[in-house]
Amino acid sequence: MYPADLRYTKEHEWVRVEGEIGTVGITDHAQKELGDIVYVDLPKVGSAATKGQTFGSVESVKAVSDIYAPISGEIVAINEALATAPEKINEDPHGAAWLVKIKLGAPEEIKQLLSPQDYQKYVEAEAGH
Amino acid sequence: MKATPLNSVHRKMGAKMVDFGGWDMPVQYSGILDEHNAVRTAVGLFDVSHMGEIEFHGADALALADWLATNAASKLKIGQAQYSGLLYEHGGFVDDILLHKVADDHIFICVNASNQDKDFEHMRSNNPTKARVEFASSRYAQLAIQGPKGPATLQKLTKTDLSPIPYYHFTDGKVAGTPARIARTGYTGEDGFEIYVAPEQAERIWGEVMNAGQEFGIKACGLGARNTLRMEAKMALYGHEIDATLTPLEANLGWIVKFDKGDFLGRAALLKRKEEGVRRKLVGFEMTGRGIGRDGYEVLVDGAPAGWVTSGGPSPTLGKNIGLCYLPTEQAVIGKQIQILIRNNPVDAVTVPTPFYKRAK
Numbered sequence: 304m305y306p307a308d309l310r311y312t313k314e315h316e317w318v319r320v321e322g323e324i325g326t327v328g329i330t331d332h333a334q335k336e337l338g339d340i341v342y343v344d345l346p347k348v349g350s351a352a353t354k355g356q357t358f359g360s361v362e363s364v365k366a367v368s369d370i371y372a373p374i375s376g377e378i379v380a381i382n383e384a385l386a387t388a389p390e391k392i393n394e395d396p397h398g399a400a401w402l403v404k405i406k407l408g409a410p411e412e413i414k415q416l417l418s419p420q421d422y423q424k425y426v427e428a429e430a431g432h
Numbered sequence: 433m434k435a436t437p438l439n440s441v442h443r444k445m446g447a448k449m450v451d452f453g454g455w456d457m458p459v460q461y462s463g464i465l466d467e468h469n470a471v472r473t474a475v476g477l478f479d480v481s482h483m484g485e486i487e488f489h490g491a492d493a494l495a496l497a498d499w500l501a502t503n504a505a506s507k508l509k510i511g512q513a514q515y516s517g518l519l520y521e522h523g524g525f526v527d528d529i530l531l532h533k534v535a536d537d538h539i540f541i542c543v544n545a546s547n548q549d550k551d552f553e554h555m556r557s558n559n560p561t562k563a564r565v566e567f568a569s570s571r572y573a574q575l576a577i578q579g580p581k582g583p584a585t586l587q588k589l590t591k592t593d594l595s596p597i598p599y600y601h602f603t604d605g606k607v608a609g610t611p612a613r614i615a616r617t618g619y620t621g622e623d624g625f626e627i628y629v630a631p632e633q634a635e636r637i638w639g640e641v642m643n644a645g646q647e648f649g650i651k652a653c654g655l656g657a658r659n660t661l662r663m664e665a666k667m668a669l670y671g672h673e674i675d676a677t678l679t680p681l682e683a684n685l686g687w688i689v690k691f692d693k694g695d696f697l698g699r700a701a702l703l704k705r706k707e708e709g710v711r712r713k714l715v716g717f718e719m720t721g722r723g724i725g726r727d728g729y730e731v732l733v734d735g736a737p738a739g740w741v742t743s744g745g746p747s748p749t750l751g752k753n754i755g756l757c758y759l760p761t762e763q764a765v766i767g768k769q770i771q772i773l774i775r776n777n778p779v780d781a782v783t784v785p786t787p788f789y790k791r792a793k
Contacts, residue, residue, distance in 0.1 A: 364748070
């Protein structure tokens with residue numbers, strides 16, 4: 304269900320690390336919880352992301368949800384396509400609908416992220432409440 | 433939490449459930465946009481059994497309705513429905529209500545779910561007549577069949593000819609063999625019906641309507657779509673456009689206030705406010721900058737705080753971000769450049785005519 308090459312947060316973001324770049328998105332669970340996504344607010348390229356701090360938001364018809372930086376570093380790219388097609392997040396949350404790319408400022412933070420198995424367990428436990 | 437007779441049906445269908453004013457209600461099934469579009473283009477079915485029902489009985493039923501509600505109940509014909517305001521003496525809203533004249537001595541009223549206890553207490557304690565006020569919610573489940581294919585869907589289940597029933601009229605008949613009050617009313621800006629049936633029949637009728645509407649592409653719809661639909665049609669939602677601090681004059685609901693019908697609860701306060709001048713008015717807006725103005729956000733005019741958003745969000749029909757807001761009366765004009773404060777960031781918007789959506793007749 305949750306891709307093996309990604310790492311996850313309890314705030315329902317994912318990170319794919321390739322070299323010194325971490326690609327960030329929101330999880331399939333997050334998009335399902337939000338419902339139809341109609342708006343995405345992303346930071347400017349060149350701005351700084353700090354782990355655990357909000358750096359943007361995703362809005363569905365009903366709700367606004369903050370996005371928290373899963374890792375610290377510099378925003379080096381944003382997914383421009385989402386500005387006109389935010390519904391891509393509902394369609395392909397772990398792939399084409401990535402949100403930002405962050406140049407890792409503190410690579411050791413990766414170890415603090417959840418494995419796919421642990422994230423899956425976390426989501427199931429949350430649903431059980 | 434309170435549940436409607438259809439609660440287990442929603443859960444079986446995989447609806448996402450939310451706490452709506454103490455009621456465990458479906459917010460969406462297939463998705464808000466999908467459900468919204470089904471109602472605009474075909475037909476949608478809503479469980480609105482959380483709504484309350486209160487009835488006035490006796491020779492004074494109409495007189496009581498005219499005393500308690502702002503619209504002219506005495507003008508109603510048998511089989512006619514009427515949107516009205518239930519006000520405190522100070523002119524603020526207790527609730528907005530839908531009256532139905534069943535007979536000269538019988539008024540049936542549909543009220544908001546989370547206001548029903550308060551409404552009943554208000555009506556009971558402000559009743560100067562001999563009419564009997566009955567809290568009747570437990571006797572009714574309510575289903576809304578809304579959309580251009582709503583009438584065709586319901587017609588398959590009833591011998592009552594629906595086509596001669598005009599908008600805001602109703603008749604008592606049978607739906608799928610069970611007694612039903614069949615009203616051409618709704619909260620979506622679309623054609624369709626709201627039916628009131630016995631709670632123990634609700635699950636069966638729900639299934640019958642879903643089957644009947646299948647050929648038209650019927651969708652089960654939740655409160656999410658109900659909200660986007662009613663917002664496009666600029667229909668008020670208690671706690672948003674109207675509440676105890678706001679009168680019909682601010683909310684552009686002057687048309688439901690009939691000053692010339694004689695005295696009614698709240699009349700003096702409204703007249704006074706009218707003479708003194710209404711300080712703020714409800715107006716529609718459309719976002720011109722990037723962002724969605726939502727319920728409760730502050731509205732700025734020339735950079736200064738001027739009002740607040742009562743309801744705001746994406747309009748699936750128009751493909752724009754729209755909303756309603758209160759502004760000082762002199763600012764509440766069409767074409768006014770305003771800004772909505774979205775997370776401390778002022779984003780441009782412009783006031784526009786409402787309703788945002790009006791169906792082709």
